[in-house]
Amino acid sequence: xxxxxxxxxxxxxxxxxxxxxxxxxxxxxxxxxxxxxxxxxxxxxxxxxxxxxxxxxxxxxxxxxxxxxxxxxxxxxxxxxxxxxxxxxxxxxxxxxxxxxxxxxxxxxxxxxxxxxxxxxxxxxxxxxxxxxxxxxxxxxxxxxxxxxxxxxxxxxxxxxxxxxxxxxxxxxxxxxxxxxxxxxxxxxxxxxxxxxxxxxxxxxxxxxxxxxxxxxxxxxxxxxxxxxxxxxxxxxxxxxxxxxxxxxxxxxxxxxxxxxxxxxxxxxxxxxxxxxxxxxxxxxxxxxxxxxxxxxxxxxxxxxxxxxx
Amino acid sequence: xxxxxxxxxxxxxxxxxxxxxxxxxxxxxxxxxxxxxxxxxxxxxxxxxxxxxxxxxxxxxxxxxxxxxxxxxxxxxxxxxxxxxxxxxxxxxxxxxxxxxxxxxxxxxxxxxxxxxxxxxxxxxxxxxxxxxxxxxxxxxxxxxxxxxxxxxxxxxxxxxxxxxxxxxxxxxxxxxxxxxxxxxxxxxxxxxxxxxxxxxxxxxxxxxxxxxxxxxxxxxxxxxxxxxxxxxxxxxxxxxxxxxxxxxxxxxxxxxxxxxxxxxxxxxxxxxxxxxxxxxxxxxxxxxxxxx
Numbered sequence: 078x079x080x081x082x083x084x085x086x087x088x089x090x091x092x093x094x095x096x097x098x099x100x101x102x103x104x105x106x107x108x109x110x111x112x113x114x115x116x117x118x119x120x121x122x123x124x125x126x127x128x129x130x131x132x133x134x135x136x137x138x139x140x141x142x143x144x145x146x147x148x149x150x151x152x153x154x155x156x157x158x159x160x161x162x163x164x165x166x167x168x169x170x171x172x173x174x175x176x177x178x179x180x181x182x183x184x185x186x187x188x189x190x191x192x193x194x195x196x197x198x199x200x201x202x203x204x205x206x207x208x209x210x211x212x213x214x215x216x217x218x219x220x221x222x223x224x225x226x227x228x229x230x231x232x233x234x235x236x237x238x239x240x241x242x243x244x245x246x247x248x249x250x251x252x253x254x255x256x257x258x259x260x261x262x263x264x265x266x267x268x269x270x271x272x273x274x275x276x277x278x279x280x281x282x283x284x285x286x287x288x289x290x291x292x293x294x295x296x297x298x299x300x301x302x303x304x305x306x307x308x309x310x311x312x313x314x315x316x317x318x319x320x321x322x323x324x325x326x327x328x329x330x331x332x333x334x335x336x337x338x339x340x341x342x343x344x345x346x347x348x349x350x351x352x353x354x355x356x357x358x359x360x361x362x363x364x365x366x367x368x369x370x371x372x373x374x375x376x377x378x379x380x381x382x383x384x385x386x387x
Numbered sequence: 388x389x390x391x392x393x394x395x396x397x398x399x400x401x402x403x404x405x406x407x408x409x410x411x412x413x414x415x416x417x418x419x420x421x422x423x424x425x426x427x428x429x430x431x432x433x434x435x436x437x438x439x440x441x442x443x444x445x446x447x448x449x450x451x452x453x454x455x456x457x458x459x460x461x462x463x464x465x466x467x468x469x470x471x472x473x474x475x476x477x478x479x480x481x482x483x484x485x486x487x488x489x490x491x492x493x494x495x496x497x498x499x500x501x502x503x504x505x506x507x508x509x510x511x512x513x514x515x516x517x518x519x520x521x522x523x524x525x526x527x528x529x530x531x532x533x534x535x536x537x538x539x540x541x542x543x544x545x546x547x548x549x550x551x552x553x554x555x556x557x558x559x560x561x562x563x564x565x566x567x568x569x570x571x572x573x574x575x576x577x578x579x580x581x582x583x584x585x586x587x588x589x590x591x592x593x594x595x596x597x598x599x600x601x602x603x604x605x606x607x608x609x610x611x612x613x614x615x616x617x618x619x620x621x622x623x624x625x626x627x628x629x630x631x632x633x634x635x636x637x638x639x640x641x642x643x644x645x646x647x648x649x650x651x652x653x654x655x656x657x658x659x660x661x662x663x664x665x666x667x668x669x670x671x672x673x674x675x676x677x678x679x680x
Contacts, residue, residue, distance in 0.1 A: 093493050099567030100486040107483025107537060108498065114518070114534055115505040121514030131517070180410075183403055192404075198666060199411040205658050205665065207596030209614045213621045213651045214417050217424065223644050225420050228435040261414065265669075289396055314507075322599050326618065343512050348603060353513045360511020368507060 125358040145358035154342070155359065161248075162338040165324075166316045168252050174312055176256045177263030178305060182297065184264060185271045186289075200261025211258050212326035215250065216241060241329065247336035250327060270304040271297065306384040314371035317363045339363050418655075425449070425648035432644050448649035458650065460609060461616035464528065468612060469594040472532040476590040477583060479536040480545055485575060488549035489557070499546075506539045512603065519604055530604035531597055531612065541586050548582040549575070585668040592665070595658065617654050620647055 094101060125145055127138040149155050180200070187193045203211070218224045219240040227237040240246045278296050287295065321340035328336050339359060347356030371386070379385040419439045424432055431442035452458055487495045515534070516525075524530045552575060560570045576583075598614040605611065611619075623643075658665075 090493060093491070097489075097491050097567075100489060100492050103482050103567070103571075104486035104492070104498070107479060108501075110479060110483075110536055111501055111505060114536075115510070118510030118514035118518050119508060121517060122510055124514065124517075125511075183407055186400070186403055187407065188400070189404075196407055196411045199414050201666060201669075202662060203414055205592055205596075205662065206655060207598060207614050209596075209598050209618045209621070210651055210655055213617065213647065214421055216621060217644070217648060217651075218417050218420055220644075223424075223432050223435060225417075225435075225438060257414065257417075288393070289399070325602075326598075329622070344603070347513050348516060353517070357511050357513045360513065364508060364511065371507065 122357055122361050124354050125361045127354055129354040129357075131353070141354075145354050146362065148355060149358055149362065157334070158337050158339060158342045161335060162317055162319065165248055165251060165319055165338060168248060169255060169319065170312065170316070172252055173255050173260070174309065176260040178267055178301070180260055181264040181267035181271060182293065184268065185297075197261075197264075200264070202261070203258045204262035206258065208258075208322040208326045211254055215254050215327070219250070241327065242331045244332045244335040247327065247332035251324060251336065254327070255323065266308070267301060267304060270301055274300045302382065303384050306378055306382055307386065310371065310374050310378060310384075310386050313374050314367050316370050317366050421648045421651055424645060425652050427645060429645060448645040449653075451646055452649045452653060457608065458613075458616060458653075461611050461613045462653075464610060465595060465597075465613040468528055468531045468597065469591050472594040473587055473591045475532050475536055476538075476541075477587055480538070480541055480586065481576075481579075481583075483537060484542050484545035485549050485571060488546045488552075490554065502539050502542055516603060525604045526607050526610065527605075528610060531594070531600050534600060535593070538590075541589065545579075545582055545586060548579060552578055588661075588665055588668050592658065613654050617650055620650050 121135070124135065124138065126140060126142060127135070128141050128144075129135075129138045184193060184196065187196070206214075218226050221227050221237045221239045221242070226240075231237050238246065240250055274297065278300075279292055282292050282296060317339060319338050319340065321344065324336060324338050325341050325344070328341060340363075343356045343359055346352050347360075375385050375387065416439065420437070423439050423441045424437050425448050426441035426444055426446065427437045428443035428445050428447075431437050436442045483498070486492050487498050489495075519525050519530055519534070524533060556574060557570065560574055565573070596614060597612055598618065601610075601612050601615045605615075
């Protein structure tokens, strides 16, 4: 491109800017918001490579390279918490991820339309309760002395179980409460995909003599696969990002050993104990692992099923 | 579809119906249990007599909660951030999404990518905290409303909604000499009531349930939203019931469990009340969102 063309292109650009200056002006606060509240903290993550001191700031603090990261991997607490996070993530992937798919398939088989509506209304609702409320309900019904669940257990003749006071139960409680709260809501997207399946497919398969089970395997599931794949990719991207609130509201000193995850550790060691650089290193580690999972998952999915996020 | 019901199919139908009914009961019953306990006397709760109906009906737990000024204050904080915060959300999201949805906005892809990147890369907690501290936003209610002013996901939903507004409509407005702001007010906004309602409800629910940011950024009890106060009540082993609070003649019959349950019900009630309205909108909102992703 010669210089004159470039100049006139620049001029045209300026003219568009000027002509629609109102649009640019309106969008400015939003752009500033993203820069200040999303990009500045991203840059601020450099303190992971510093011995950050709040009085010296970013410029005055000493650079320490990868010291915080080596410290992380040498730390017993960190390794145990990483193990917890991975385990809880895996359980959630194995149990929590398929739950809405199964629920959607079952709801879809229900032919009583009005009753189906009623059930849907009920199963969607818990999603709108905060984690604090969910934990309040759970602590209430699981309480060893006053909880309904333990009264049922003792009625059956067993010893009451202190679900939230024993580290052996905390992971089950975390996964179950997650399924209780979100699996119903998660069905919405699958039910929409199910409603989009061409009914001719079922009729044709019927002519060929396929029964309902066969239809589910050969028509319904393959039609759901793209949706499942996309949601799966999004899910594994958040593999180490189980959610702070969801775990924090269930933690207590008695179940911490098995229940503490990276997010809650970052909060207690970072904000409360003020180990700014160390916990930022952990946060950065978590973010990088998340991105690696998304990219690898996407690549594998593109190769095998052709579905991808981008 | 006229599929012939075979025997196996009917057995499956029966089981399916039973299973789904039990499942939805599992969603509902814990809640009923909490409701029943909140209206029951302390002996009934401790002896485990309360299942799904109140035993020795009493409203004393509610009386106690309503007499607690701290809970009222938290309630006020939550109402305030829900109303003001949601307004900020909608204005901020729309004022970025609308320009970027117009084809005449050169550089819209730059903005879209900028937003997209923040969905993949999120900064760790501490840099966010330092930023909030440097901006002097900690220990103020702004800390609960500003950091989440625009959700990237909702930005994309709103943008794709605005993109469906025909350009001809906007262009004809421009030819008639309508200013950009007037056009947004008189043409764009009336057309986007559905998306505003859906996203407004999403934003409002998240403000109502806000907990994490308050925990991070606020340590003045006077500024605690309801969820933080509620959490404090739930974990405290025994709520210190003031023995001098003479207006409670039946104080001896109170149990912290009942008070906790009453507070849970009060914090949940607004969600339950708007739920029918909510449900109408979130399915739609979710659909638009899924088309996008």
